[in-house]
Amino acid sequence: MSTRPMLSRTPSDLPWTTSNQHRFPQRRWRPLLMWMLLACTTIAIFQIGLRAGSPPTTFTVPEVSSSHPSALTFSTHPITRMMDEAEERFRAKVERQSKTLPEAIEEYKRRYGMPPPKGFDGWWEYTRKYDVVLVDEYDTLMRDLAPFYALRGKKELGDYSDNDEDPLRPGSGLDTNGWALGGGPEMRRRIAEVAGVSSIDLVRVRNGVPSTVSINKDGFVDDEVSARARGLKSMLGKCVAVLPDMDFPVNAKAEGRVIVPWDRWEVAGQDATTSDKIGLGMGNRTYIEVITDDKSNSAHPLSTFRPDWRGEGNVWDTWRRTCPPNSTARKFYASIRSAMLDSATSSHNPASRGGDDGSVPSSFTFAPSTSFNAISFCDQPHLHYTQGHFFSDWRTLGDLYPVLSPARAKGFGDIKIPSHYYYGSTDAYTYGWDEVNLELQPTDRGEVAWGDETDLGPNGEGGVDDRDLTIDPSYDGHTNTANPPKNRKTGKESKRNKIFWRGATTGGGNSPPGFAALYQRHRAVRMAGWDVEGDVEIWIPSTTSLLPNSSSSSTAKKSNYNDVRLTAHKVPAATLNKALMDVAFVKANNADQYPGGLEKLMAEHRFSGSVYLGGHWQYKYLLDLDGMSYSGRFMSFLASDSVPIKSTAYEEFFSEWIEPWLHYIPLSSSYEEIYNIFGYFSGIPAEVVEEVYGNATNPETGAPLFPPGTKIPAIPGAPDGDARLRRIARAGKQWKRTIGRTLDLESYVYRLALEWARLCADDRDAMTMKV
Known part of the structure; x- marks a missing residue:
């Protein structure tokens, strides 16, 4: 077993950190006092403006904050509350029509x-x-x-x-x-x-x-x-x-x-x-x-x-002229590319820790809905650099x-x-489309059964580790559907427990040029990279609760596992991404618009082969990201038995017809909470626990946490986490069949x-x- 050092982040490690040290070129002294005063005044005005129009030291998006995680359990977890409230809210909406x-x-x-x-x-x-159904x-x-x-x-x-x-x-x-x-x-x-x-x-x-x-x-x-x-x-x-x-x-x-x-x-x-x-x-x-x-x-x-x-x-x-005259966006506009943004173009943005004052970390702040109403570009104009439609x-x-x-x-x-992608039927955008007989089928030929939970913790909690699955790399859900992923222990079909995304490098234009690295898809692919630096923080049960004879394990057996206290685990981002993320570009569009061209684009982002739409159904989690505008695949994701994790800055015709946290999982435009979303529903896979905690010691006894020969289990998510995740998949599918029809x-x-x-x-x- 290998041991990975627990990395601590300094401000200089953050890709959204901007240094003031070389922000402005020094002015040469002028022999005349008038020129000195003029230069100082110009610099002062420019500093105020740039601070208003430039990225902050950390990339955060104003979302509704979760409860403080210091006394957190799965019973009090914000996701538990938001799912329950979403179901009540949508039921009431349907009943009052x-x-x-x-x-x-x-x-x-x-x-x-x-x-x-x-x-x-x-x-x-x-x-x-x-x-x-929804007539009002x-x-x-x-x-x-x-x-x-x-x-x-x-x-x-x-x-x-x-x-x-x-x-x-x-x-x-x-x-x-x-x-x-x-x-x-x-x-x-x-x-x-x-x-x-x-x-x-x-x-x-x-x-x-x-x-x-x-x-x-x-x-x-x-x-x-x-x-x-x-x-x-x-x-x-x-x-x-x-x-x-x-x-x-x-x-x-x-x-x-x-x-x-x-x-x-x-x-x-x-x-x-x-x-x-x-x-x-x-x-x-x-x-x-x-x-x-x-x-x-x-x-x-x-x-x-x-x-x-x-x-x-x-x-x-x-666009900024749509803002009130007293807003930050109207007070100043940085119209030129700044060297301050260069540090943000090539680094991973690990989920941030909470502040020293006990503030809630942004990685534990869950979006109540999509970012259409959550982000104020008028008040935080620096965020416009992260949305490609501003550069069309x-x-x-x-x-x-x-x-x-x-x-x-x-x-x-x-x-x-409504989008024509949602109304018409094509191989690339329609779930269940049979292009041979030119008709819709209720179940897509690439659909894979949800699967069993077999990689369990000491008390029966946990989920499927993908190492328990037999994976046929030639399975594509389209031309080859004969051998879907199967569980080695049960022989049954099983979806892979990963967050999956494939797409092209679209996301924005080139007016003004030079900002493509900051667009929504590029940021997501870099963050989910398998070779990134830094660590992320996930709130899940302590590793000591995994030990058969530990006091915390005994407590968990005697009480409801929902009430076991959660603690913050700092996990290397690269290790975590390899286990839970399969996110990559498949095509480099307009590579010359990327700073450094195609070579730089390929070096800083993971690329993989194209995947048929049917191949997506192998995965439990489907990441849904904006491109040049809205995502045309969202309806097909809803129709499947997988769960869409949707991040969007757009409103569509159905926005008031659908309920986040009931029919899909909303994701902020920073994406930072995605690790804690996975942790809640699926925990941490055993392969991550092995690498991170394989040589750790038990704080209660000082002995190795996992003695030689011990099977290292996964750190489980919520006891009903996998069932809750599947409930979202089923609710989304039912919504598509009853409210999202043509x-x-x-x-x-x-x-x-x-x-x-x-x-x-x-x-x-x-x-x-x-x-």
């Missing part, structure tokens, strides 16, 4: 302060016919659409007249519903304008027939009609016959396209205004229509729009335009629609289309249901 059309109408009016759109009764019949949960859709009720038409174009105005609010430009007058014609004008932008396609409805259209955009390479537009066209199939003529502009890119600056919003409550201008309850931010005398490009403001940045700005510089090459739209996109990051104004995607699009028809109508009141 409307049961009849009158109930649904009243709930709509209660939530949004106005009657439903015309055709709502037809949509309700659809939900009853196809057993749609459309708040994210309504928040996306709310600003467009403030679009105001032009009197001189005949969009409205003074007679249309609410007589109780003369001069307000609002109708009796609180909607801006002339909004329908203005909405249609903006749709026509944005349809001329590169990588924006139209789904057009005429006389109940849908079609896809791409406007001539001067030969730009993305002129072809996108798969996203074709996907939306297909999703309209069951409702298109009842829709009026209208157009939907669809984003052909994965990245968001619409960013509206802060000064174009009016926030209810800040200046004695109310939300009735737009929302009648739909939100507290009102879009401000800017009236100008400038006639240039008034017929088509986007006629000179260029598809990419071409060095004239970038997404972050545009594609130019964004700086005004309120209706653009339909499959996902939306914080601060963007795109309107969410029929539910169509229900969402049906509802969107009815709202869209009202927004585009000359008379919005006529397109409102009479109740």
Whole structure:
């Protein structure tokens, strides 16, 4: 048995540590006092700005903190609590859904302060016919659409007249519903304008027939009609016959396209205004229509729009203007690449320890949900370096335009629609797709049974050590499904107890260049590397509890193992990663964008062969990471019998339909808590215990902890940890079968289309249901 030294981390070991020693070049003394004062003032201002816009000494993300781990047991573990609360929360949500059309109408009016759109009764019949479960949960859709009720038409174009105005609010430009007058014609004008932008396609409805259209955009390479537009066209199939003529502009890119600056919003409550201008309850931010005398490009403001940045700005510089004027992001912006970030591009970021003041370590802070709402880039602008969408090459739209996109990051104004990856069926994105017979199967041919717990602790606790499995390296879950992993002791199929991920080096663009090493996928692959330095901290039972005759073991036998006190184990990251992580790139896209090029990229990240989608089902844990935008594989992961661990900065159409810690495991954008997630459900494999504790001594007797010839067991996780993990897998699969069906995607699009028809109508009141 080998002995690995327990490594202690110093601040200089941290990849996110930045040294101030050489932050700025020294100024030479000037012979004149005036120049000295000017130099000092410049340096002072620059220091303040850079501290506001640069990475901190440690990479942390504001998440809801867990309880202090000093008196921790599995009974009081935050994951136990969050799983129980998630189940109660989701059950209550399902039970409170409307049961009849009158109930649904009243709930709509209660939530949004106005009657439903015309055709709502037809949509309700659809939900009853196809057993749609969550019929009331459309708040994210309504928040996306709310600003467009403030679009105001032009009197001189005949969009409205003074007679249309609410007589109780003369001069307000609002109708009796609180909607801006002339909004329908203005909405249609903006749709026509944005349809001329590169990588924006139209789904057009005429006389109940849908079609896809791409406007001539001067030969730009993305002129072809996108798969996203074709996907939306297909999703309209069951409702298109009842829709009026209208157009939907669809984003052909994965990245968001619409960013509206802060000064174009009016926030209810800040200046004695109310939300009735737009929302009648739909939100507290009102879009401000800017009236100008400038006639240039008034017929088509986007006629000179260029598809990419071409060095004239970038997404972050545009996005930070969505923040309040007093926010850190607005006070300073580091627009150039800094040498301070170089130390962050090639190192492993081990899970951090708690502070000397007893603060909770970030490795023991569990995300209650995804990072869409958890991260404030306005308050912590340095975090933007870690999200690739801020470096997209594609130019964004700086005004309120209706653009339909499959996902939306914080601060963007795109309107969410279901992804075509979720609706169509392909080998790469669809669980159970039979490409021979062109049909979906209830069970994917690569699916592997969950397996037995055989590598147990002294009291019967523990889980499967992958060394107990017979692994056929040729098994791929696609062309070779004859010999899945099997347990040597039982002969039964068994999933491998590892965290698995494969993907390409996508994640962001190159505007400005030089930051690819900090993108979400690159950070994850480096952190999970098999040759990294440093150690991580996992809270699990003490190693002495593993000894058959130890006092702690006796205590564990006599009492509930859930109440055994957990302690912090410092484990070498490389040893742990080899045992629990199988994370690697399979393809180097745009390697020239990585600092140092392909050679540096290959040296700093693990690469492996491509894996069929069916090959993923060999693993219990499936890591799900953002790419250029959202992850298109999430629905297939949910449909499997494995558990998705999802880290994302995006909101999708189903975000309020699904429950984190019930249907999947959420992961912060720092990923640091992933080791304690594994430790809770699966403990530490015996192979890690052997290497780390093989030559350790028993603190009670001074004798070797494991005498020669002793079988070294795993350090177990929670007694019901594996059962809880499997419960998440089953709940996710059930969610996909009942709430994440293609029929539910169509229900969402049906509802969107009815709202869209009202927004585009000359008379919005006529397109409102009479109740």
